[in-house]
Amino acid sequence: MEVDKIIKKDVLEFMETIPDNKIDLIVTDPPYLINYKTNWRKEKHKFSNVIENDNNPELIKEYIKECFRILKDDTAIYIFCSFDKVDFFKKEIEKYFTVKNIIIWRKNNHTAGDLEAQFGKQYEMIILANKGRKKFNGERLTDVWDFKRVSSDKLLHQNQKPIELIKRCIVKHSNIGDIVFDGFMGSGTTALAALELDRHFIGTEIDDYYFDIAEERIKNHNAQLSLFDEV
Numbered sequence: 001m002e003v004d005k006i007i008k009k010d011v012l013e014f015m016e017t018i019p020d021n022k023i024d025l026i027v028t029d030p031p032y033l034i035n036y037k038t039n040w041r042k043e044k045h046k047f048s049n050v051i052e053n054d055n056n057p058e059l060i061k062e063y064i065k066e067c068f069r070i071l072k073d074d075t076a077i078y079i080f081c082s083f084d085k086v087d088f089f090k091k092e093i094e095k096y097f098t099v100k101n102i103i104i105w106r107k108n109n110h111t112a113g114d115l116e117a118q119f120g121k122q123y124e125m126i127i128l129a130n131k132g133r134k135k136f137n138g139e140r141l142t143d144v145w146d147f148k149r150v151s152s153d154k155l156l157h158q159n160q161k162p163i164e165l166i167k168r169c170i171v172k173h174s175n176i177g178d179i180v181f182d183g184f185m186g187s188g189t190t191a192l193a194a195l196e197l198d199r200h201f202i203g204t205e206i207d208d209y210y211f212d213i214a215e216e217r218i219k220n221h222n223a224q225l226s227l228f229d230e231v
Contacts (some may be wrong), residue, residue: 188214
């Protein structure tokens, strides 16, 4: 199994090629089942496009099942989800995993939404679950995490997560040299976080545009490492 490479392929087709009990940690931000679309930004990033597979519950059900299969025993999975879909995600996850926490990621600002009938949403949820029992590394944290959203001038994907948030997940539940999987790589933040922490990564991104962005980010990271090695 080749590591440190994002595959442009349907996630379930690719996961079929991964042997049982092969992955050390999963940190993943799957589609939220909301037909996500935004018109706030229409230049080259094309954030007005609907996200691939963003309204396919059967995909998520099979994805969670496959995540359990490919994870080693006594490992962890972090799955991001929205407040209105947490019941669905938790129900599916609990078919296979033991849910340990529903972490609140509290952002520095809130979304727009329905300005007259809905309060601004300032958080997302992260379900932390175990296959078996995985002890966390280091100190015990609370289940409310404060990380600023990626600023609009640096945003490469409408659902992009701050790299320091992903790094926290990786540090708490993996070790140097471990393999981190993400089946919905988007702009490649999970891959980049893994590399910067001396872990390996493996995963997929089906969208051509975001696949190219992720590839470029990884290429730039590796180029910087090469320059550092030459000094």
